[in-house]
Amino acid sequence: MAFAFFLHALPVLLRGALLTLWISVLALAAATILGVIGAVLRTSRFRLLRAVGTTYVEVFRNTPLLIQIFFVFFGLPRVGIRFSGLVSGLLALSLYTGAYNTEVFRAGLEAVPRGLHEAAAALGLSAWQRFRLVVLPVALRIVLPALGNNFVALVKNSSLASTIGLVELTFLARDLEAWTFRSFEVYGLATLIYLALVVGLSLALRRVEVRITRHLRTG
Amino acid sequence: MRKVGLTLFVILSLVAVTAGSTVAGGTLDVIKQRGRIIVGVKADFPPFGFIEEGGRHAGYDLDIAREIARLLLGSPDRVQFVTVTSANRIPMLQTNQIDIVIATMTITSARKEVIDFSVPYFCSGHLILTRQDVANINRFADLNGRRVATVQGSTGDRVTLALAPQAQRITFGQNSEALLALKDGRVDAFVQDDVLLLAFAKQDRMLKVVGWPPQMPGPYGMGVRKGDRDLLAAVNVALAQIRSQGIYEKLFAKWFGDVAKNLLPPSKCPAELQLP
Numbered sequence A: 001m002a003f004a005f006f007l008h009a010l011p012v013l014l015r016g017a018l019l020t021l022w023i024s025v026l027a028l029a030a031a032t033i034l035g036v037i038g039a040v041l042r043t044s045r046f047r048l049l050r051a052v053g054t055t056y057v058e059v060f061r062n063t064p065l066l067i068q069i070f071f072v073f074f075g076l077p078r079v080g081i082r083f084s085g086l087v088s089g090l091l092a093l094s095l096y097t098g099a100y101n102t103e104v105f106r107a108g109l110e111a112v113p114r115g116l117h118e119a120a121a122a123l124g125l126s127a128w129q130r131f132r133l134v135v136l137p138v139a140l141r142i143v144l145p146a147l148g149n150n151f152v153a154l155v156k157n158s159s160l161a162s163t164i165g166l167v168e169l170t171f172l173a174r175d176l177e178a179w180t181f182r183s184f185e186v187y188g189l190a191t192l193i194y195l196a197l198v199v200g201l202s203l204a205l206r207r208v209e210v211r212i213t214r215h216l217r218t219g
Numbered sequence B: 001m002r003k004v005g006l007t008l009f010v011i012l013s014l015v016a017v018t019a020g021s022t023v024a025g026g027t028l029d030v031i032k033q034r035g036r037i038i039v040g041v042k043a044d045f046p047p048f049g050f051i052e053e054g055g056r057h058a059g060y061d062l063d064i065a066r067e068i069a070r071l072l073l074g075s076p077d078r079v080q081f082v083t084v085t086s087a088n089r090i091p092m093l094q095t096n097q098i099d100i101v102i103a104t105m106t107i108t109s110a111r112k113e114v115i116d117f118s119v120p121y122f123c124s125g126h127l128i129l130t131r132q133d134v135a136n137i138n139r140f141a142d143l144n145g146r147r148v149a150t151v152q153g154s155t156g157d158r159v160t161l162a163l164a165p166q167a168q169r170i171t172f173g174q175n176s177e178a179l180l181a182l183k184d185g186r187v188d189a190f191v192q193d194d195v196l197l198l199a200f201a202k203q204d205r206m207l208k209v210v211g212w213p214p215q216m217p218g219p220y221g222m223g224v225r226k227g228d229r230d231l232l233a234a235v236n237v238a239l240a241q242i243r244s245q246g247i248y249e250k251l252f253a254k255w256f257g258d259v260a261k262n263l264l265p266p267s268k269c270p271a272e273l274q275l276p
Helices: A002-042 A045-062 A065-079 A085-111 A116-124 A127-164 A169-180 A185-219 B002-019 B027-032 B058-074 B090-096 B155-165 B175-183 B192-201 B229-244 B247-254
Strands: B037-041 B049-051 B079-083 B115-117 B120-131 B148-151 B168-172 B189-193 B207-220 B223-224
Touching: A002 A045, A002 A169, A002 A185, A045 A116, A045 B037, A045 B175, A045 B192, A065 A085, A065 A127, A127 A169, A127 A185, A169 A185, B002 B192, B027 B058, B027 B229, B037 B058, B037 B090, B058 B079, B058 B229, B058 B247, B090 B115, B090 B175, B090 B223, B090 B247, B120 B155, B120 B175, B120 B192, B148 B155, B148 B175, B155 B168, B155 B189, B155 B192, B155 B207, B168 B175, B168 B207, B189 B192, B192 B207, B223 B229
Parallel strands: B037 B079, B148 B168, B148 B189
Antiparallel strands: B115 B223, B120 B189, B120 B207
């Protein structure tokens, strides 16, 4: 009986897990880019750019993600800006995680020793080359563990997108529960799938970390 | 990896231990000892359960619950309300977080397998809420190919699937969110119980109700845990008293007076709603 239910529920939940994975990967990419841009703004020499970066971080880090999702999905259409459910969810998740990534990247950029900047300048590299070839790779290696934490949080936070009708893992778990009333089995299974997703992501991040440090050692 | 395996083992063993300790029946005794009945009600479903201007919970279901508290415990104040949604009301009951569900719950055969229902106390069918500017939605068949809002765990969700299988359903957690999606133009229609949609249409001139007559009618019942016979009997007796004392008619006039002519009479309702 219980086993038959698992056979019925598993493919349904895995279909949801696929969208969860998809949302997570897209938001992860966008949040990484936002984090780098935000960190560059926050460490800029110009006060205005620093203010822009700081405002972004403070607004998105200090408000609940659920409110941000509802604001994008339900609030913005009232002023004529309409995104689909998927885009609304992605936008809010990316901006929210991007704010946390900004702080991580900022710490990473500030941790790059001054001497390295000076050495790169002495080699005659332009400002852009110094950033791309020297500072960013070193900063990236420093921030990877902290960045990984943010990515894990992102996968879990993606469950909030279920509230605006995105048929991802949490949505389908709640739907299954609402129609079968088997709370224990449904949420137990959903927990195991989230665990598998996050553990998989952590292992993948560790491989990236190893690769980046190896590249730095031999390069 | 070995660490992960060990952690999993510990979690699952803990879960297995707690799963064994389910509480047995006798809810009526618990309620009398506690001196208070804990009732699951809606907060997004006018006029049955909603939040008034000023933030107070109100509605027909809450008034009925107060009457039941009066008859069972001697005072209409001996009641504690817990807000539930269509999706979580039965799990809330099953996990002992509430004593009884009085939350616009239609009696269906699937729900009867997991909980017990009181005698019916309302009859409701399904209609379509749409905007004045939406063309060509007059019947349920017209919903095929359109974007339709539904609420997770509601009969409206299943009725849409049955009567318009090609409709693109977009499902929300609460009625308020589905209503907002309709007003914002994210969907063309919203399928739910007739009485709720009539209340929403009354509040907003941009909206209209179509799909008459109400489809797939079903009776609302109050839900208690499976096998909670004492509580169920006491509630059914209380409902009979509420009827015979004329309170039922008074509350009906108070909450549904203006839409009463559009509502289905109890005779139109089967004993339970058969959902495909």
